[in-house]
Amino acid sequence: MQRKLYDEDHELFREVATEFNAREIAPHYAKWDDEHMMSRDMWTAAGEQGLLGLAVPEDFGGMGMSDYRFRAVLDEEFARSNHLAVGLAFHLHDDLVLPHLLAYGSDELKERWLPGMVTGEKVTSIAMTEPGAGSDLRSVRTKAVRDGDDWLISGQKTFIGNGISGDASLVLARTDGGTGRGSTDSFSLFMVEKGEGYNTGKQLDKMGLKASDTAEIFFDDVRVPGVNLVGEVGQGLRYAAEQLPQGRLAIAVASSAVARTVYEATVQYTKDRNAFGERIIDFQHSRFELADILTEVEVTETYVDQAILAFNAGELDASSAARAKLWASERVKSITDRCLQLHGGYGYILEYPVAQAYLASRLLTIFGGTNEIMRDVIGRAIAA
Structure with missing residues (x-):
């Protein structure tokens, strides 16, 4: 196709x-x-x-x-x-x-x-997730308190990609002075420079995507100029929600691209590798498996392509983006697993791209909101 x-x-x-x-x-x-x-x-x-x-x-x-x-x-x-x-x-x-x-x-x-x-x-990096607050951003505890024209930010963030190598982070912090789970207008966004005082903790050792540094970062009354407030006070969650479609579309695009790449590499491997005097691809099971995978790859590409065009037209809403992310990331998780199996023992060796893709793709059902959250977003839209 x-x-x-x-x-x-x-x-x-x-x-x-x-x-x-x-x-x-x-x-x-x-x-x-x-x-x-x-x-x-x-x-x-x-x-x-x-x-x-x-x-x-x-x-x-x-x-x-x-x-x-x-x-x-x-x-x-x-x-x-x-x-x-x-x-x-x-x-x-x-x-x-x-x-x-x-x-x-x-x-x-x-x-x-x-x-x-x-x-x-x-x-740059984005600092929303905390040890006790992942997909549930209303549980964020990092706080920002006014001090004259500035803000003082205190708290901790985790799983921050580019956290060590980056120069600044877009930080979600609570600005209503409350405790407990906040409301939709309890949070604000700030652009915080590393040089303004936040500290990076240990580099986290991920199972895949290791070339991208991921860290904890800490804020101890970090003084941030008032001009670093992004938008209006109390609108941080609304802004994050409005921009989620692009972030989730990006995950769907990456998922689709990885699925295609791994499928093509696996076709070539099964043509080159022999067992019992035959190419791996000449076994009926291999051909049937690859037929299913190719169909899933092309369906996913078609679905994600439509999401890209909808985004360009300003028509990709939160539920549509969640569906694209849910479908594509679940497909690539399954496809990389099955392609690894077709590689046999070599699929378990990190020198082979399929092993690296297997480890990398496992993040895609978690990153940008877990797929359980995607299902909730979609379900709420259905029920509305």
Whole structure:
């Protein structure tokens, strides 16, 4: 089935992304994986190639490429090159932090952060999750208290991608002075620079995507200038909810790209590998399994492509994004598992991309809101 999502401009952009993966990432990725940290030089190289901050307007140094198909191309190339950790790091920077600044940030915040986010000189993270608050953001306990024109932020965040390597974090904090589970207007968003005083804790050792650093971060009465407030006081949860469709679409896109890549690698492996005097692909079970997988890959691509077009048209609502994320991430989890099985013992060896994809894809049903939460979002929309 031929996809009709992309046109010539997207394919030209794909050439740039492919070259970037080959030149700037492939020679170093294994080292970054071992060190659990990618080079900052990679970020500035990406900026030079125009791969960061695609949606940033020209006034702030970007190209104003609001067409999400370009981001999808980039994710596909990260998946095809087996550089999934870089794709995750870019997702945090471009699909989670950036939309909040573009939609709600003051001109001063935009002037301060957007140009550097485009060039890669400023790397960002998003700090919402806490040890006691994951998908339930109304249980966030990090607090921000006014002190003159500034805010004092105290608390702890965890599972923060780019937390060590990044320069700043978009932080969700409680600003109503209350305790216990907050209301929808109890929280606000702040852009907090690492240099303003937050500390990074230990680097967390993940089962996959190791080249992307993930950490705890701590705030101990960190003084944040009032101008670093993103949007209005008390609107943090509303802003997060409004931007969730893009974040969840990005996970669906990555899931679809990984599923396609792993399927194609498995077809080639089963053609090259022999057992009992026959190619693995010549066994009926292998062909039946691959037939099912291909069908799932193409159905997922078609579904996600429609979600991308809906997002471009401003029509991707929270339930639709949740459905795309739910479907695609569940499919890639199943597909990588079955493809690993078709690789036999080699599938369990980390040198093989299918093993790395298996470990990486397991995050996708958890990240961006667990799939249990996705089902709740969808179910509530059905019942409304």
